[in-house]
Amino acid sequence: MSMMEHVWLIPFFPLVGFLINGFFGKKLPKNVVGSLGSAAIGLSFALTIKIFLEFLQLPAASRPFEKTIFTWIAAGAFKAEAAFLVDPLSLIMLLVVTGVSFIIHVYSVGYMHEDPGFPRFFAYLNLFVFFMITLVAANNFLVMFIGWEGVGLCSYLLIGYWYEKQSASDAGKKAFVVNRIGDFGFLLGIFLIFWTFGTINFREVFALAAKYPVGSGVITAATLLLFVGATGKSAQIPLYVWLPDAMEGPTPVSALIHAATMVTAGVYMVARCSALYVLAPLSLTTVAAVGAATAIFAASMGMAQFDIKRVLAYSTVSQLGYMFLACGVGAFISGIFHLMTHAFFKALLFLGAGSVSHALSGELDMRKMGGLKKHTPITYWTFMIATLAIAGIFPFAGFFSKDEILFYSLVDGHILYWGIATAAAFITAFYMFRAVFMTFYGECRADPHVAHHIHESPPVMTIPLMVLAALSAIGGFVGFPIIEGAHKFKEFLAPSIAPLHEAVHHSVAFEITMMIFSMAVAAAGIYTAYRMYIKEPELPDKVVAKYPVAYDYVFHKYYVDELYDATVVEPIKAGSTFLWTGVDDKVVDGTVNGSAGLVAWLSGHLRKLETGFLQNYALAILVGVVIITGYLISQ
C-alpha cells in the first residue's frame, strides 16, 4: 500500500502525543510520558522515511504530490485548503525536522528526568513538532502561516518553560514580541500575494508569477515583506536580538527549536519561494546583504561570550546568516544543504552543551569549566566532531555545505560577500575552538563541590549524541562536490527550486583551490584559538587590554539591546503609560464613571417621588387618566 496518501499522519502523531501528554500527562508515569512523546515523533519519522523511499521510486514527472485533507476556507474567490505538498524540498525538511526531533526527544527523556514539569515539556515539544511539520509540508501560504505562528507560540512557551524565573519569562516575551514584528511583515506579504495573484497555493502562485517581468515592483514588494518575516523567525539583523536570550529555555529546546528547526523556517520559506525571489533582484540583494552582515556581526559577538549556550546562539545566528547569503546569491540549494548539515551539528553542539552542564550540575559559564575531556569522553568526542563540522574541516558535514556557500558567494555574488563570509568562517572556527578549549582542556575551574561529582551522562543522552555525531561526520557526503553526478542532494532538490540562471561549469582546479583556501582559513582560526587558550592563556587578557574599546563593544554585544531599548522599547513604554494614565484612566474611565455618577445623582432626587403613600399613587393615576382622556377628547 502506498503511504503517500497518508501523509497527513506525519503531523497527526505529534498532535496525538501533545493531546495525551497535555491533558493526561500528570496522571501518567514519567516513563510512559517520555516514551509516548518520543514514539509519536518516531512514528512520524518512520512514516517520513517510508514516503521518502516511495517518492524516490516515482517517475520524475509525477513527483510533486499534493494531498488535500479538507477545504478549510472557501469564501468567494478566496480558497484555502488544509493540504500538504510533498515535493523534494518539503521531504528534505520533513526528514530533518522529524529525524532531529526524534533524537532530541530521546535525549530529553534523560535530560529532563528530574524536572517536575516533565509532561508539560513533552506536550509542548510534541506540539512544536506538529506545527513545524505543518509549516514545512503546507501547500499554500496560509497553512504555512498557521505553522509559522504555531512554532512561534511553542517557542515562547518553551523559552519561558521555567516561568518562575524572571529572566526566562522575560526572554519568552521578548522572543514572542520580536517574532510578531516579523510575522506582521510575513502576513502583509501573503495579503499582497493573494491580492496580486488571486490564490495562495504555492504552485499556482509560482506559475502565475513566471509571467511577470524580472524586477517587477509587486513581486519585489511581496518578497521583501516575506523576508521581513524571515528575519524575525530566523533571527537576522535587525530582529536577531531574541535568539541569544532564548537560551533561557531548557537545552533540548535550544537544540531543537533555536538551532535545528524553527529558526531555519525563514531559510526554508525563502527557498520555497525561490520562484518569486529570482524575479526580484533587489530582494535577493537584500537577502544576501542581510545574511552576510548577520554572519559576521553575530560571529564577532560570539567571540566574547562566556556562557557556552550563548556562544552557540550567536553561532546559530551567524550560520543562519550564511544560509541567507546562499539564498541571496541564488544558491538556494546550498542554503538548504547548509540548513540540513547545520541542523545535525548545531543540535549536537547544544545537546553536548547540555551534557556538559548536566555533568557540572547546571553550570553554563565556561570560565567555571575546563578539563572535562577525561571525565566525559563521549561528550568530548561528539562535541569535537560537531565543532570540526561547524568550522568546516574536511570531511565533516559542515565543510561541504559551507564551502559551497563560500564558492557561490564568490562566483554568483560579489567578492565582498565572499570576503565577509570567509572572515566569518575564520571567526567561527576561532570561537568554536575557544569554547572547546575552555570547556574540555586545561585545569578544571569548577567549584570544588561541583567538581567533586563530574560524571558522564547516561546512555539515553549519549546515544543521541553519537547518532548526531555520525550524521555530522558523514552527512555532507550527500552533496559531494567536483565529481559530476555525485551531488545527490542538488540533483534531488533541483525540481523544487527555481534557478537564478543556467548552471555554469567551473573548472575543477578553481573549486579545489577554493576548498583548500577555506580549509586554511578554518585552520588559521583553530590555531589562533589554540595559541590564545592553550599555549598562552594570558594572551586573551593582553588582547583585551590592548583594544579595550573594541572589546567593550563586542562584549556588550555592540549595545544593540540598549539601543533598541532606548529607541523602541522605552518610547513605546512611555506612549503606553500615557495611554494608560492619561487616556484610559482619565478619558475612558472618566466617561464611564461620570455617566454612572450622573445617573446616581438623578436617581437620588427622583426617588423622593416614591412616597409610599397609597393615595399619592392613586392621585397620580387619576391625573394621568384625566390628562390622557382630555387629550383624546380634544382630538
Place this chain on the structure above:
Amino acid sequence: MVVPLHYYLGLSVALFALGVVGVLIRRNILVILMCIEMMLNAVNLAFISFADAFKAVDGQTFVFFVMTVAAAEVAVGLALVVAIFRHRATVYVDDLNILKW
C-alpha cells in the same frame, strides 16, 4: 313618565366623583374599598342607562361582568385587609408606607 338619560348620567357622574374623592382622601382601607365599589357601581349605572336608552343589551351584559369582577375584588381586597391587620394592627393607609424611598 320617563326619566331622561342625562339624569341617570348625572347621578352616575356624581357617584363616581364621590368614589374618587373617597379613595383619595379617606385613610381607612375599608372605606377606600367601599369607595372603589361605589365607582364601579357608578359605571354600572351608566351602562344600564345607555342600554335602556339605546335599547341594546350589550350594556346589561357588561354590568354582569363588572359585578363579577367587583365581587372577586372585594373578596381579595378584604382578605388582604385582614392579613394586613393581623400583621400591623392597623387599617390606616398612612401607616402602611414602608415601600418608600
